[in-house]
Amino acid sequence: MIGELGAVLGQEHGARLRRSLLAMTVYGVLQGLSFAMLVPVLRALLSGEAVGPWLAAFAVVVAATAVASYVQAQYGYAVGLAALRTLYHRLGDHVAGLPVGWFSADRVGRLGQLVGKGVMDVMSVPAHLLQVVVSAVAAPATVLVCMFVFDWRLGLAALLTAPFLWLAFRWTQSLVQRSDTAMDDAGAEGADRVVEFARQQPSLRAFGRTADGYDLLDDALARQRSTLRRLLRTTLPGLGTVALTVQLAFTAILIVGCSLALGGAVDVPELVGVLVLAVRFTEPLLAAADVGGELRMARGSLRRVKAVLDTPPLPVAGPATGPATGPETGPATGPATGRARPGEPSIELDDVGFSYAERPVLRDVSFTVAPRTVTALVGPSGSGKTTLTRLIARFWDADAGAVRVSGNDVRDYTPEDLMAQLSIVFQDVYLFEGTLEDNIRLGRPEATDEEVREAGRLARVDEIAERLPGGWQARIGEAGATLSGGERQRVSIARAMLKDAPIVLLDEATAALDPENESALIDALATLARDRTLLVIAHRLTTIAAADQIVMLEDGAVVERGTHQELLDLDGRYAAFWTERRRARGWRLTQPA
Template sequence: MNPSANASQTAAAASEVRSDLDSLKRIWALAGPQRGKVLRGIAFRFAQSLSLGLAFGALIWVVTGLADGRPLSWVWIAQVTGIVALSLGGQILFGYLSVTHSWLSSYQLAGGLRLSILDRLQRLPMGFHLSRHKGDTVAVLTTDMEMLESFISDALPRIAQAFGLPVIVLGYLFWRDWTVALAALASIAVAAPVFLWSSRRLAKLGIRRQDMQAEAGARMIEYVQGMAVIRAFNRIAKGQESFLDALRDFRDISVRMTAQLSMPLVLFGALLMLGAPLVFVVASARYFAGDLDAGTLTAALVLVFSVYTPLLGLIAVMELTRMADASLTRIDRIMTAETLPEPAQPKAPQGFAVTFDDVSFSYTPGAPVLEKISFTVPERTMTAIVGPSGSGKSTILNLLPRFWDVSAGRITIGGGDIRQISEAQLNALITVVFQDVYLFAGTIFDNIAFGRAGASQDEVEAAARAARAHDFITAMPDGYHSRVGEGGTTLSGGERQRISIARAILKDAPIVLLDESTAAIDPTNERAIQEALARMVADKTLIVVAHKLSTIQSADQILVLDRGEIIERGDHESLLALNGRYNTLWSYRAQAARWRVGQS
């Protein structure tokens, strides 16, 4: 990774770092209905630590009693045994209750949060998704959520447990001699700032580490998905290089994290444990001065390590805590990303005519893709859009269903601005048939039925017949229950396209956006798809991005785009008569039709 990238990542990580208290507040806000279980899990783990304190109390009772000359008796032994048994029983009971509540709450919280993230993802503009690696979003839903689960189920209760026994012991020492107790507290007060500083430093590195882990995951997905291309061009070594680079970056940041934190954490432990000799010196000095009895001296010497040893356990959970905080930061990037605004009072469109009114749009500031585009598609008519690559054809299709919002101007359906139509209603009005078809890993039936919730077998089959897909589906061993593989890899391009058209037919929306689906299809499939499309678009408001001009000769109007502007408009015959850009494109199409392999 280059230095400028490192600098920008460092700045980004620093701006996202939260204090431990802020992180706990954020987790508390996310916990929602699970807050009670989370609190009970922490309280039970604290009670488990207090139960351990009973055993230490029994030990001190015996030691101080013997130091004061108390003789052993069966009654005393029974009392001590009862306290130890009660301590053991409390540790088992409260440990079980803590695990039950903490683990259940962590799984339920993570499950609910995953659903919230998925809901948020579907409401975010396409620009958000296209600016991120697929692997980054996958990592949030898997690795980051697992890290958060581990923090709530394990680290958070362990933090509470680390303070239980020290609180009891320090309370006892304050009761017996406040000077000795203050000596025990002194090293904690000195070590605490080192711990907090180390934790904050780890937070910055933790965010970068999680980002690089997601980057490595994205590269792995890219490598696996592109395996066919990599092997076809004998570029296996080249394909591995990007993945290995991401893994090296992840390794380097992990090593750096360990190297940079080793000394501060060792210093924290050393400062903390210096309290032991300090307590020894203070307690001994007060004893020799006659201000401390032998029992209290003995108790202080025996208990001092029980104050510091549990606190040293915080080092073990610090990395998990900061990694969970880094994961929480990455989750917040999704949960706080700006969604497309929803109208406060949605308005229903009056009809299905589509109008682009002085529309401009840029994916990035200063790089306009569309410049003051205006046209109207009357209800139940067909408008075709043609032009060279990069002229803005697909952008027009993306703006109508609000994959992005316009930069200027407005788009209306039935006279109403699409920004004033609810998301659910807008989705119900529009069907999009993409050139690049995506099928979900499941059955053919599932993929077609995706077009309408609760569709019956008869409705799915009717849509498949209309899409000219029924015959090849029923010829498969499992018919409509045949599995298509991830992305539909078990089907040909033409078969995938016809299934996507069947899905669109089943939806039966009044407006159809078609990124022409026959550009890369063989003649046999092309004819079937054209027949299917003709059935689908009957009586629909249709906008087609055309790659084959032969398919749009009957369009009611044709728009010719160039560099984001409409330079010609009209039907096929009138545009040919203009002898302009459309006529030139038509001539190229005629020349291409006469081209043969081997022709010089």
């Protein structure tokens, strides 16, 4: 476990961890020596010998033990805090580089459990648990050596109990390990369901599911409770066995000592001192038994942290080897930070294939979005339209083929350089807790207040600011809770306008909006698309018909491609799709006769 902890902390804190272990060991040895000094002190007191020199030596050892205790505690807490800080930074940096596909629902819950309870478990190892365990080894070992010095037969009796103590500890640890994974799974699911229950109150109340409870949450909490009970039932026998074994070890030493005293092999003062030493021999072992379960669970958390850190991130392009040359690269706006330098703003997909967990989603997809044109992606739900936009943004890497942005494979860009080419407006908008202005500024943090508000005005967010108390500084709640869906979309578009990237990926989500928000969004989208390369997942018939190119997807493959009129003349799947959408536009709800 020490090696795993050192690997997670890295070389920067490895030396500090080793010094902490050395200080703990010294403290354990001095603790054992202070226990051993009781034997000559008691012998002198009970036999009438001069006790002063022994008391002075005992005082020196106790003082040294107190100093060592303070030093090792300071080292332990320092390493614990370093572990806490390092793990949060390493996990945060590493998770930011993982493909978005890694963040499945169950993994998000586990990650939340890990950065909360898991990291605190790991921190407790150097801060507290290691000291108990090291003392439970160093102090009894020192006492055992001293017992051999005082009487080898008592020392041998204590030594013979060691294998039984070790077996009891190992058995207890195996019991804890058996339940640790199940406890972590139940905790992660319970945390997920609590957050889900809080966030989905509007839906739950709409269907009257608050009075009777939310079954998924109830079941998750019930599983967590039953798992905890099972953990207690499983581990309590082990802890009892350890305590019993320790007491039996002391009893064995007591029996041997009494037998020697009755036979005249040792005198009574020495026997009393050695028996006091035997008590001190077993005390650290009992303390270790108390924290054994915590240590095992901390080890499980440490391994889960290491598993996340060992997950390979998306490969990142290395530094540029020289300046871009040639007319096709376009004007350089700053120093090169990756191997790829962007050219004309275009998108190219070349025989792209992709699968979710072995389930094929895209196959042999090829088309090009020319600079400063509009390409509309159309097709039935589940045909792979949104997945394509995620691949272009490199939320995942394609399993086959190549995705190119502005003339370069997306894998040849650094994440910063690729995102500088793209503005993304997806259907599911997430706004952060903060002000209207804060959420727009996310598109370009260094933008001036005037630029932020101009982007907001173009997206007609200024109308929202006028309505809210506080205006641009109005706080909009977690996930933009105080705004409607259409208003959140306006803020999202304002972000994209402020970013001012040459390529826009857009999931046009206006079909279910009220007329006011739809009108505002149509105007904002028209402004956003001006002089930019636009790839849009199109829902509105006017957007589809006006596109320079239409790509029809079905079952993850391109089945037709061309302009609106060309595809209508082809009278294929797009023509049937168009006819069906036009017919659906006239649907309306009526009262039954």
